[in-house]
Amino acid sequence: MTSPLHRALRALDRFHSARPWDHNAHFHRWILRQLPARAGNALDVGCGSGDLARLLAGRAEQVHGIDADPAITARARELTPAAVPVTYAVADAPAGLSDGPYDVITCVAVLHHLPFAETLKAFRERLAPGGTLVVVGVSRERTPVDHVLGIASIPLNIVMALVKNRGRRAARPASMTAPTRPADMTFPEILREARAVLPGARLRRRLFWRCTLVWHHR
Template identity: 40%
Template sequence: MLQLPQALLWDHNAHYHPWLLRQVPQRCSRVLDVGCGTGALVRKLVDRADFVDAVDFSAEMIDQASARTSATNVRWLRGDVLDPDLDLHPEGYDAVTALSSLHHMQLRPALTRLASLVRPGGVLAVIGLYRSESAADFATRTVSFPANAAVGAYLAARGRAGKPHDDGMPVQDATIMLSEIRDAAREIIPGSQVRRRLFWRHSLLWRKPV
């Protein structure tokens, strides 16, 4: 990826917060955020849910997230969401979100596990990274580069550029391709929607049948 000047860097993950929030019911009982990082999305989810469980494998991320969050309806869990012994709610969640965390896990086990944590009628909403392979992927990348710079310049001019949530955050390049994600989703969660997005991201949306 071409690197913007430091002054023009901005938070791609935060760009997709509105999309994720639109998938979550305006009012629900329980939400799970997988790979919560420093808790930026969690601090918005707390207004939608009675209880939010926030999971991250990194103890440093959990420490930062809890220190930055004053809400009392959050439970911070350090661990691997694929671990069957992780203390998640036995009745599942009205919404499960995952932002730039799916590519840190094995794809099929992760989709199977996340789907199992969604209550009937609930939603799984994912924004993830993927490795480019097709002509459409590279065409989207071509558009993403100038759009990335334009958004960075726009935010910088308004004093809103920067990546405030990146300190100590684990970084891993995506190795799974969009075609693999689509194939796995079609097999494991039929009816899900996987779409290519700008800024090197894809979305995955699935509503569990009642």
């Protein structure tokens, strides 16, 4: 016989399956607030269906999105009007990154799939002086602060699902079709390794099981 907790978790999972919302897209407006009003070239690593890349096109003269998944990259091209200055390529990071330099680099919920320090070094090398790197990532829960934020995110997650879907069942967004895997680095580990590569980087734990990094190339 299943426990009440197990039944509650299964019910919660069914609820979110019927009312999905993109936790990563929730941070897109916050990302824009970290960036200058105008920029030259921008790079979105792990662009998925191109939602963030198209938003960046409102700030940058040219945006380049890369993703390792050919199907989702093709979908990004389909969703992007010809007049929007965004190009897409199928490429792996960090090996497949073009030389740049870029005034803006963004990376959302992708870094935990990649070699962490090596990828940050590649971003650093491709970021133009005065440029901005913004990362939204995930970390493995371990500390009491992690667990408190995780617990606090559960009721907020339900509220957001209802608000974004207006209480009705909804189809899963194209941006949520990419395969994911759990993070293997804790936030303290991320903090330590990131600051070793990017001195002065600002990192924070966030609600909805995310953490953020902002670094300005002086």
